Amino acid sequence: MTRGPGGVSRGPGGRAPRVAILAEGQFARATAKTAIGVLRYAPFEVVAVVDSTRAGTDAAECVGVGRGVPVVADVPTALARGATVLLIGTAAAGGRIPDEYRPALAAALERGVAVWNGLHERVLSDPALAAAATRGRATVRELREPPADLEIGGHRRRRTGAHVVLTVGSDAAVGKMTAALELVAALRRAGECAAFVATGQTGIAIAGSGIAVDAVVSDFVAGAAERITCDAAEEADWVVVEGQGSLTHPGFSGVTLGLIHGSAPDLMVLCHDSTRAAVKAHDELPLRTFGELLRIYEDAALWSRPPGSPRIPVVAVALNTAALDERSAARAVAQAAAETGLPAADPIREGAAGGDRLARALLAAAR
Amino acid sequence: MTRGPGGVSRGPGGRAPRVAILAEGQFARATAKTAIGVLRYAPFEVVAVVDSTRAGTDAAECVGVGRGVPVVADVPTALARGATVLLIGTAAAGGRIPDEYRPALAAALERGVAVWNGLHERVLSDPALAAAATRGRATVRELREPPADLEIGGHRRRRTGAHVVLTVGSDAAVGKMTAALELVAALRRAGECAAFVATGQTGIAIAGSGIAVDAVVSDFVAGAAERITCDAAEEADWVVVEGQGSLTHPGFSGVTLGLIHGSAPDLMVLCHDSTRAAVKAHDELPLRTFGELLRIYEDAALWSRPPGSPRIPVVAVALNTAALDERSAARAVAQAAAETGLPAADPIREGAAGGDRLARALLAAAR
Numbered sequence: 160m161t162r163g164p165g166g167v168s169r170g171p172g173g174r175a176p177r178v179a180i181l182a183e184g185q186f187a188r189a190t191a192k193t194a195i196g197v198l199r200y201a202p203f204e205v206v207a208v209v210d211s212t213r214a215g216t217d218a219a220e221c222v223g224v225g226r227g228v229p230v231v232a233d234v235p236t237a238l239a240r241g242a243t244v245l246l247i248g249t250a251a252a253g254g255r256i257p258d259e260y261r262p263a264l265a266a267a268l269e270r271g272v273a274v275w276n277g278l279h280e281r282v283l284s285d286p287a288l289a290a291a292a293t294r295g296r297a298t299v300r301e302l303r304e305p306p307a308d309l310e311i312g313g314h315r316r317r318r319t320g321a322h323v324v325l326t327v328g329s330d331a332a333v334g335k336m337t338a339a340l341e342l343v344a345a346l347r348r349a350g351e352c353a354a355f356v357a358t359g360q361t362g363i364a365i366a367g368s369g370i371a372v373d374a375v376v377s378d379f380v381a382g383a384a385e386r387i388t389c390d391a392a393e394e395a396d397w398v399v400v401e402g403q404g405s406l407t408h409p410g411f412s413g414v415t416l417g418l419i420h421g422s423a424p425d426l427m428v429l430c431h432d433s434t435r436a437a438v439k440a441h442d443e444l445p446l447r448t449f450g451e452l453l454r455i456y457e458d459a460a461l462w463s464r465p466p467g468s469p470r471i472p473v474v475a476v477a478l479n480t481a482a483l484d485e486r487s488a489a490r491a492v493a494q495a496a497a498e499t500g501l502p503a504a505d506p507i508r509e510g511a512a513g514g515d516r517l518a519r520a521l522l523a524a525a526r
Numbered sequence: 527m528t529r530g531p532g533g534v535s536r537g538p539g540g541r542a543p544r545v546a547i548l549a550e551g552q553f554a555r556a557t558a559k560t561a562i563g564v565l566r567y568a569p570f571e572v573v574a575v576v577d578s579t580r581a582g583t584d585a586a587e588c589v590g591v592g593r594g595v596p597v598v599a600d601v602p603t604a605l606a607r608g609a610t611v612l613l614i615g616t617a618a619a620g621g622r623i624p625d626e627y628r629p630a631l632a633a634a635l636e637r638g639v640a641v642w643n644g645l646h647e648r649v650l651s652d653p654a655l656a657a658a659a660t661r662g663r664a665t666v667r668e669l670r671e672p673p674a675d676l677e678i679g680g681h682r683r684r685r686t687g688a689h690v691v692l693t694v695g696s697d698a699a700v701g702k703m704t705a706a707l708e709l710v711a712a713l714r715r716a717g718e719c720a721a722f723v724a725t726g727q728t729g730i731a732i733a734g735s736g737i738a739v740d741a742v743v744s745d746f747v748a749g750a751a752e753r754i755t756c757d758a759a760e761e762a763d764w765v766v767v768e769g770q771g772s773l774t775h776p777g778f779s780g781v782t783l784g785l786i787h788g789s790a791p792d793l794m795v796l797c798h799d800s801t802r803a804a805v806k807a808h809d810e811l812p813l814r815t816f817g818e819l820l821r822i823y824e825d826a827a828l829w830s831r832p833p834g835s836p837r838i839p840v841v842a843v844a845l846n847t848a849a850l851d852e853r854s855a856a857r858a859v860a861q862a863a864a865e866t867g868l869p870a871a872d873p874i875r876e877g878a879a880g881g882d883r884l885a886r887a888l889l890a891a892a893r
Contacts, residue, residue, distance in 0.1 A: 252678050254745070279745065311619050313776030313808060377744040378621070378646065380780045406783070409680030409830035413747045413784020420779050441680060444832055455829060462822060463776035465811055 644727025
């Protein structure tokens, strides 16, 4: 794969990919995080979503985004629509390839269709899928495969003058990638040279580059984050790094702290899903209040800096209110602003106005 | 390898290994962390240390421990002393096999001698070493190789009644493994059923089991720590987990937080090297004060618990004063106790009396 203009991943010969998204039995808002992100942001064409349980519908009916992209019953139907790539569009914690996906993946590989996989489990580690890829001479792109030459973090200085922003969260899967992409779009609307740094599989599928920090050997998480952040800062004046997990998540907190210290942000934006009351899959763990989260993130960000370093502030709150009605959403935004004293917005529901409000907070803080 | 009584790793046929430690050109206190730990604690025999630059000396002359273990010039000399295993005894940040070690490793493997490796780089990934192992029919034990079936942390409950203690540090390489092993010894002297949980390569070499959490894919650090802690808690009333890195280290902090949330300690012991003023290899980062470190660790430990959970206290301070004279060491211990209001000891310099003082703090806190 080479990287085309705008970070679009192109296949051999430079043709833009035509992507079908595999979400068999799982094409719903809660589970199809990768599918939704790609449908909303990918710079390449999505020709179909494969989910036999929803075949005949439109993607937007199922997940609220992707109007005009049909949901089809199987891989051959997706191929008939010209798909050259099958992207695994859902992600379960733990990252195993669901068994019910394997026949569809084999069918694609046998027909010479590339598979893009963002799960921890590697496609070619399944002998049946490896055999199918060999038969079809198909390629596999492992979105979570890290570079081989990572280093321990803390040793590289980045270009002076670049502003680094990290999106951080009240929990996993609350909209940190979405907020980062909307911040980049808003900063660009404001005339700034801004870059998005992908740190997870969906972001990498969208941007065409990045490192999935949760798939890196843990000693190298900060080093990986440092590398992609410093690289982006060579070119852009605003570097917006996609956050991962949460410092308050019992399973993912280490990834989050490594990413914070490795990316070494100047500013942070706190992301929250307004319908989330407890840590995902942990009903026993109520989410922290905004006040607690601000204190936790601002404290932790300073731990790797010399004593007396300037505060690394959270300067805005990005909300995901997709599951709320209009009135409840407006109330959630107002409440977040009141509780934190910071600008708050849902950059999807409010569109450019929301993203612009968040970006103004960044620009004001950098002045 | 099977695990013998007391966690001794035995070779095929159950014979206890006779280990030579490779430290070519690097057998000094600052770099030979694995060698020193193994010389002090291993339940198997160490027959020689290989370092041509110090050949003819005694290990204790070089690193203060290992009286009676000769330092020899090369692998053949170590083999003549009956070595059946060559253990790589030094560790550089980043974990590459030093090029100057490769000839010695090849010599051992070609002669059928097993190699134990605790570095990130795997021995058999070097084609020359792989060929040597094939020729000599030699085995390689990768101490940092994680289990294949790890899970996301946060989902397993451990046996009620077991007390979990985690050693945490002011920096990397300050004595967290040593403190954990001395705490286990002291708790056993007090009649308690105590287990050591190894989370790094040296601890694993000593204990014969464990998971090197810094070598695990970062999404699974907490899950790995949770597994080995919960497993140990099935058998022991006191589980002492070896800490890793530091929350204030710019490269390793993510490993540390994942280990804290995964092992979910009831009590912590803060470890510090009394001669360390700044983060290792980061002169620009002065170490935090004891007061700051207590607050940082106690705060972070609670992040993955429900709001209102009881405090997870640091109850004692374990110091490494090896490089100080007697009077400065006593002053350092007194100062740590005064600054923290906690019992403090150097469990190596003070011997059993030091370890017992730390263990009494654990026993008192659990009452």
